[in-house]
Amino acid sequence: MILSLMHFFKVTTEAELWWVIFGFFAQAMFMMRFLVQWIASERARRSLVPVAFWYFSLLGGLTLLAYAVHRRDPVFIFGQALGTVIYVRNLWLIHASRNRTLES
Incomplete structure (x- = not known):
């Protein structure tokens, strides 16, 4: 099984196969943000960007x-490095806004 996966993904070591699997996991996490955004928008019947979008x-992005x-x-x-900075900044702005609202 492992050898056939290595052949399929054109890798020569088991360690490299694990990196490919990690890459697929990373891509799945990145894709989840679109699923979360789509579901939230459909439920609200308008375009939304939920906080979970930024966490995903x-x-x-980091993975x-x-x-x-x-x-x-x-x-x-x-x-990915540039995107990560943008995601962190958006989360910071969201949490700062919530803290200001709580303080008011």
């Missing part, structure tokens, strides 16, 4: 960044 963005660093892909690294 951050988790997916994809780790995968990109392992693969030494500068284009992928740049894109």
